[in-house]
Amino acid sequence: MMTYIVFILSVIFVVSFVGFSSKPSPIYGGLVLIVSGGVGCGIIMNFGGSFLGLMVFLIYLGGMLVVFGYTTAMATEQYPEVWVSNTTVMGVFLLGLLMEVMLVLYVLKSEEVGVAFKFSGVGDWAIYDTGDSGVFSEEIMGVAALYSYGAWVVIVTGWSLLVGVLVVLEVTRGD
Amino acid sequence: MNPLIFTTILMTVLLGTMIVMMSSHWLMIWIGFEMNLLAIIPILMKKYNPRTMEASTKYFLTQATASMLLMMAIIINLMHSGQWTITKVFNPTASIIMTSALAMKLGLTPFHFWVPEVTQGISLTSGLILLTWQKLAPMSILYQISPSINLNILLTMAVLSILVGGWGGLNQTQLRKIMAYSSIAHMGWMTAVLVYSPTLTMLNMLIYIMMTLTMFMLFIQSSSTTTLSLSHTWNKTPLTTTLILITLLSMGGLPPLSGFMPKWMIIQELTKNSSIILPTLMAIMALLNLYFYMRLTYSTSLTMFPSTNNMKMKWQFETKQITLLPPLIVMSSLLLPLTPMLSILD
Numbered sequence: 001m002m003t004y005i006v007f008i009l010s011v012i013f014v015v016s017f018v019g020f021s022s023k024p025s026p027i028y029g030g031l032v033l034i035v036s037g038g039v040g041c042g043i044i045m046n047f048g049g050s051f052l053g054l055m056v057f058l059i060y061l062g063g064m065l066v067v068f069g070y071t072t073a074m075a076t077e078q079y080p081e082v083w084v085s086n087t088t089v090m091g092v093f094l095l096g097l098l099m100e101v102m103l104v105l106y107v108l109k110s111e112e113v114g115v116a117f118k119f120s121g122v123g124d125w126a127i128y129d130t131g132d133s134g135v136f137s138e139e140i141m142g143v144a145a146l147y148s149y150g151a152w153v154v155i156v157t158g159w160s161l162l163v164g165v166l167v168v169l170e171v172t173r174g175d
Numbered sequence: 176m177n178p179l180i181f182t183t184i185l186m187t188v189l190l191g192t193m194i195v196m197m198s199s200h201w202l203m204i205w206i207g208f209e210m211n212l213l214a215i216i217p218i219l220m221k222k223y224n225p226r227t228m229e230a231s232t233k234y235f236l237t238q239a240t241a242s243m244l245l246m247m248a249i250i251i252n253l254m255h256s257g258q259w260t261i262t263k264v265f266n267p268t269a270s271i272i273m274t275s276a277l278a279m280k281l282g283l284t285p286f287h288f289w290v291p292e293v294t295q296g297i298s299l300t301s302g303l304i305l306l307t308w309q310k311l312a313p314m315s316i317l318y319q320i321s322p323s324i325n326l327n328i329l330l331t332m333a334v335l336s337i338l339v340g341g342w343g344g345l346n347q348t349q350l351r352k353i354m355a356y357s358s359i360a361h362m363g364w365m366t367a368v369l370v371y372s373p374t375l376t377m378l379n380m381l382i383y384i385m386m387t388l389t390m391f392m393l394f395i396q397s398s399s400t401t402t403l404s405l406s407h408t409w410n411k412t413p414l415t416t417t418l419i420l421i422t423l424l425s426m427g428g429l430p431p432l433s434g435f436m437p438k439w440m441i442i443q444e445l446t447k448n449s450s451i452i453l454p455t456l457m458a459i460m461a462l463l464n465l466y467f468y469m470r471l472t473y474s475t476s477l478t479m480f481p482s483t484n485n486m487k488m489k490w491q492f493e494t495k496q497i498t499l500l501p502p503l504i505v506m507s508s509l510l511l512p513l514t515p516m517l518s519i520l521d
Contacts, residue, residue, distance in 0.1 A: 156194065156203070160210045163187045166180055170217040171231075 230296025341463025
């Protein structure tokens with residue numbers, strides 16, 4: 001099973017994308033976003049990008065999605081839509097699942113089926129540079145460089161974030 | 176708005192444009208554009224009615240799309256050249272995408288549709304900032320990548336902009352929409368000469384900003400947003416009437432006013448580069464612009480527009496004092512003899 005781990009993770013990735021693209025209530029969209037974020041992190045780590053996966057978990061799931069979850073919980077309605085509550089949502093979800101099943105079958109049995117284009121393995125997507133120069137990881141050195149001679153970038157991005165908060169508060173005040 | 180917050184946000188708009196103009200790393204330029212966009216949204220939404228909110232939303236959507244296109248062009252450039260400096264765009268695809276993105280930010284045809292709608296939905300002062308300050312940042316990037324811009328695309332967009340700016344403004348009576356269409360046409364003139372001589376683009380930008388500042392301030396002083404209310408200025412401040420006449424004729428590009436200087440230089444530069452049909456077409460299409468400026472002057476300064484009798488005897492309230500207005504009026508009408516000094520812009 002371990003040789004097919006990337007394939008299995010990518011199937012779960014696509015299924016969770018179908019899950020939130022079929023537009024249930026945002027709370028449930030956030031739920032499958034967590035799943036897809038974690039699974040995507042697993043895919044990246046299988047290709048050697050350990051730093052990137054860590055960043056996904058920390059910043060995306062641990063920062064942005066937490067804030068999203070709190071704000072959605074404040075603004076949610078009394079009976080949020082699940083995937084099975086609305087015929088449209090369920091229909092789109094099942095359609096997406098069906099397409100994914102067909103795709104998986106096609107990939108697994110690609111010798112017997114002839115379609116327009118072929119999956120020829122990972123191809124260009126394989127990255128052989130994991131950011132390790134052997135002694136130290138380049139990615140961590142990048143973060144260190146950001147705080148030493150990239151100080152101007154830190155100031156600018158920090159100011160942008162502060163102004164972003166001020167702007168959002170100002171716009172939603174609606175006096 | 177809380178004055179402290181307002182000052183902070185205004186300073187951030189300035190900071191964003193400064194970062195765009197002074198950076199040598201593509202990522203910082205993109206950050207500057209985003210900071211500029213984010214901070215100008217509450218300035219556009221100073222009054223909280225549905226019109227301003229709709230205008231701010233439209234502005235945000237178009238400018239965000241343009242920033243995304245710019246980011247894609249930056250990444251394609253990175254893929255093909257391996258470096259982040261702005262000296263030259265190394266790939267024709269990246270150059271075309273970048274030109275389209277910057278054209279969307281400037282309001283060139285075929286991406287001009289947001290300009291009249293956004294300018295109409297916001298207050299006069301916000302429209303002023305939108306049409307003058309916001310043009311500086313994309314124009315500075317166009318200036319910096321000018322050697323690697325595809326000439327066909329840029330000239331097509333420029334000529335179509337002049338046509339649309341002239342033609343679209345013909346049916347307008349709202350002053351902000353007239354200024355928006357005039358902005359589209361002037362951007363067309365500026366980008367037409369960008370590949371041939373970027374100095375003239377900067378000259379045109381300078382004079383355009385001065386003239387647009389003057390026009391907007393004259394409108395702000397008489398608090399007029401339609402042709403009808405502008406036609407009452409003879410009763411409120413008669414001197415303003417004459418100044419509106421002079422400034423509008425300058426915007427139309429008539430000698431001996433300073434609006435003639437960029438048009439003259441641009442036509443001269445284009446003919447020096449052996450393109451004769453193009454400047455002829457551009458000059459003919461500038462007549463459309465001149466027509467609706469003349470219509471404004473006709474109803475404002477040259478005739479007494481039909482109005483009820485109590486509009487002819489207005490009570491003299493205290494007039495707004497706009498300190499910058501006299502120097503601006505002088506600069507936007509009398510700069511033509513200073514044309515030899517344009518060599519300082521090199």
